[in-house]
Amino acid sequence: MNFYILTLFPDMVMQGLNTSIIGRASEKGLLHIEAINIRDYTKDKHKKVDDYPYGGGAGMLMQAQPVYDAWKSVVDRVGYQPRCVYLTPQGSVFHQTQAKSLAQEKDLILLCGHYEGIDERVLEEIVTDYVSIGDYVLTGGELPAMVLVDAISRMVPGVLTNDESGCTESLEGNLLEYPQYSRPEEWNGKKVPAILLSGDHAKVDAWRRQQSILRTAERRPDLLEKAQLTEKERIQIQKNLQEN
Numbered sequence: 201m202n203f204y205i206l207t208l209f210p211d212m213v214m215q216g217l218n219t220s221i222i223g224r225a226s227e228k229g230l231l232h233i234e235a236i237n238i239r240d241y242t243k244d245k246h247k248k249v250d251d252y253p254y255g256g257g258a259g260m261l262m263q264a265q266p267v268y269d270a271w272k273s274v275v276d277r278v279g280y281q282p283r284c285v286y287l288t289p290q291g292s293v294f295h296q297t298q299a300k301s302l303a304q305e306k307d308l309i310l311l312c313g314h315y316e317g318i319d320e321r322v323l324e325e326i327v328t329d330y331v332s333i334g335d336y337v338l339t340g341g342e343l344p345a346m347v348l349v350d351a352i353s354r355m356v357p358g359v360l361t362n363d364e365s366g367c368t369e370s371l372e373g374n375l376l377e378y379p380q381y382s383r384p385e386e387w388n389g390k391k392v393p394a395i396l397l398s399g400d401h402a403k404v405d406a407w408r409r410q411q412s413i414l415r416t417a418e419r420r421p422d423l424l425e426k427a428q429l430t431e432k433e434r435i436q437i438q439k440n441l442q443e444n
């Protein structure tokens with residue numbers, strides 16, 4: 201899968217994405233991640249990419265021309281208009297199901313804003329998806345773009361090894377992952393739950409499912425409303441909530 205990240209800070213993005221699992225997948229050729237410096241496309245003789253907003257107000261805006269030309273350079277190269285995601289707190293909040301769906305794309309353009317944002321006219325021309333990574337404001341779209349590249353890439357076939365793909369299901373059914381334990385059997389006076397040592401796979405699976413549900417009820421009740429639970433499981437949650 202090919203990612204084209206339009207940014208004023210290409211080094212920041214590339215340095216964050218060339219290590220660990222994503223770096224390895226890029227080396228293997230499963231991913232191609234490229235940062236395109238918007239400043240390289242300005243026609244201003246001082247290399248300026250921003251200006252004051254019409255109507256007044258605080259801060260500067262990224263101008264339409266360099267953003268459009270940076271985008272056009274990718275479109276001309278790939279020969280069509282791939283989906284173009286603008287990272288903004290005004291977008292819909294990113295979720296695992298969207299990561300999975302975007303991983304189906306062959307090419308994806310990610311647009312990172314800075315200053316007070318980008319001239320609306322170019323956004324209307326090029327952006328297909330407005331995405332936020334949460335209800336807080338960052339200084340730019342670079343960290344959100346890196347979050348998307350990571351979350352989408354791990355859904356691309358071959359990027360995770362078999363050992364790593366275990367956590368793929370987490371969040372997909374709108375349930376949080378169950379607690380996990382490794383050696384030693386006792387640490388700091390705390391024992392691993394006996395059922396995990398029993399060797400009874402059916403019981404282990406049932407225990408993990410129950411733990412997932414309880415954990416989600418406790419930490420993310422908003423998710424639980426969307427999870428597919430049996431009637432018995434819903435009754436169990438009510439019972440647990442009443443007891444606590």
Ligand code: ADE
Pocket residue numbers: 287288289331332333334335336337338339340341344
């Ligand atoms: N740019 C600034 N803040 C952001 C956020 N929360 N999500 C996506 N892009 C952003």
